[in-house]
Amino acid sequence: MTSGNSRTRNVLISGASIAGPALAYWLHRYGFRVTVVEKASAPRSGGYPIDVRGTAIDVAAHMGILPRLQAAHVHTERITFLDPDGAEITTLAPHTLAGSVEGRDLEVRRGDLTAILYDTVRDDVEFRFDDSIDTLDQTDHGVDVTFRSGVHRTFDLVVGADGIHSHTRNLLFGPESRFHRHLGFRFAVFTMPNTLGLSRELLMWNAPGRSAALYATGTRDDDLHAFLNLHAPEGTAADGEPELPARRESAEPDTDLITSAFTDTAWQIPDIIDAMGRADDLFTDTVAQIHLPAWSTGRTALVGDAAYAPSFLTGQGTSLALVGAYMLAHALASHPTHTAALTAYDHTTRPFVTANQSLITHGSAALFPTTAQTLNDRNKRLQTLATLPTPTPRPAYTALTLPEPPPTP
Template sequence: MVGSAEGVERPRSVSIKIPNVRIFCRKGFLMSALSPSASPASASSPAARRVLVSGASIAGPALAYWLDRHGFEVTVVEKAPTVRGGGYAIDIRGVAREVADRMGIMPALRAAHVDSRRLSFVDAAGEPIGSVRPEQVTGGAAGLDLEVRRGDLATALTDLLEGRVEFLFNDSIATLDDDGDAVHVEFDSGTLRTFDLVIGADGLHSNTRRLVFGPEEPFHRYLGHVFAGFTLPNEFGLVREGAIWNEPGRGAALYAHEPDEDLHGFLVFRNEEVPFTAFRNPGAQRALVRERFPERSWHLPRMVEGMEKADDLFFDIVSQIHLYTWSHGRVALAGDAAHATSFLSGQGSSVALVGAYVLAGELARHSDHEVAFAEYERIVRPFAERNQALATGGGTVVVPGTREELDARNAMLRAAAAGGAPEDGGATHGVHSAIDLPRYE
């Protein structure tokens, strides 16, 4: 987490303007952006309004793109020192493909497509159960949906913003004061700025949401699982495929891209209580995961060893966000900050892209931000909630909770591997496209 020790002066963000070039830097971090001469794409958009977007992962850059295209003046603040690359693979499915196409990033996403070709499942002893195509489990559309690294999607989005949007890296919102006419923001750096609107697109544990709506606990729905994600050397002979081991309430997964690249490991387990004591203690996190995976079968020993050595361990709980409203005054939420679906749904990035598109479009359509926020929520909430509901089914496939669920899952996999079971592309794929995408231009 970016911050400064007590008693040490925080470095201040600065914005230096010279003809046709804007440079935004802080403590040695630099981003240069040539200011384009072209006018915004939406000629009928309202007079430029200043919007602060918090977060530069998926929802934030997507929202910034559409806001800029509609004529808004956009600033993006991100606590990391730069846009984060790499990361595990995420899916762009259903109607989110249409949003990506309207943004013009489909060629970049196709070039980055991981193209996983097989998911193999093994039992507790490491013996094969069956192998299926990923879409037979995820409900995706073969040949249409895209699988890309999270960082590749983030890069494709932020590349669209070069020269158009102000970025403040290595900074975060410290306080928000919405006086009804504007939002006065103090950043962690000490910088003071005023914006017409603020959008929190800063993830599951959103700082913006905490500042406006209060602590996370009332909106947080724990789905009963804890997971650890990390990278480790590909010593398993896997190429563009995944392999999953299960016991009731536990799962271990390896996902590989190219043979010469590190692969991603995931260890997931059922935990009745949220392990609060482990959240800020990496040693406790590793100890808890090691305790839950003592087996010597399959690749578990090497995975646990890789988890112990990993310098990129990501430890969290499987959870969702359920808010009674996504906005308050001049502040609104987008992406996981508003409606986290959990990774078990496989739909977080897709729903974030769709929500960002609609939020920006409604703000362009309505001069009254309260009307725009209400319309955004009316259109997107049913879609987000249907995708959140996928997490239960996803958990049954990826981490069956009981012996009966595991046996039923394995029977389904054996039938699917033998070609005797229908793919899951029907109802699930329908959820991926369960929204009528408006046209704003």
């Protein structure tokens, strides 16, 4: 990529989860000098299982990390759906519900993927942990950045890869409420003891507008990933903007709403609620997507959830992050100016993003019915699925053909 007569080579990436390190890897492959800033003190470990599917598998193969991801695959054997009393409705193979390709598409613990990406690029780019962007000032010659630590530096380009609640996006495009599309649910996720002795399986309990999932990614001796979800349509603020509930990583106050929503429930729900109150890794948020008319402005851009979070209802957040990072790096390396490159990134990647964000109807209908009638209809469909041949993979997962990668160094 060129800018006038000088090469644009010095790039700052904000965020060191998935999109950030993936973009750093590809930019380094193309010869860019890369700095990654991350507000956490180290790469984040833990987290619930995530999916890598379709075109994202090709990205992983080009990065040389596919064998490590395959080794980290959690091999979930079955998903069992339960009615409000805890009685079994049906059991399905995971790929039957997800529309993924058994033996190709992967599911890994988020912390495992983060560690693999960081290990792949850590020696080739600069990481600034326990720091973040404070201010951005774009000029004709670069972006002047002041970090929270007080350090001042200038970069040719700045990319926000800092998640659905991106601070970089707020600095560049304004309040999150402009781009946040609430999908009607609120959730809590945490780990809890495996008192049911589950092994490599998922239990999904549903009542109208409420669900609980217990996910065993390991054996009977490993903790469970617990997930509580409730139907919670948002109101509207006085200025006409959607009301955005505060993002919480503590027990106040979202757990009060969730706890009250699950009052008078059966099965193991009371024990799960008790475990939520004791969890030290509780995370709560609303289920949402991010929609922006443009992913860049001037010498700055967004990638991954910061630009186009699809929500976990699609199961495609990680895949969009990996593919988006690949496409952005390729565009920056292939076009003569940052303006042309960022325009090409949007033009070539947006149809893939749109197709995958549109998958929300599959996830919400199957996992979170909101009325007794839709729950009953869902259960009948699931019982039919159990008797059908393996479904065709969803076209959205592979709805983009990657350009050729740079030569392997």
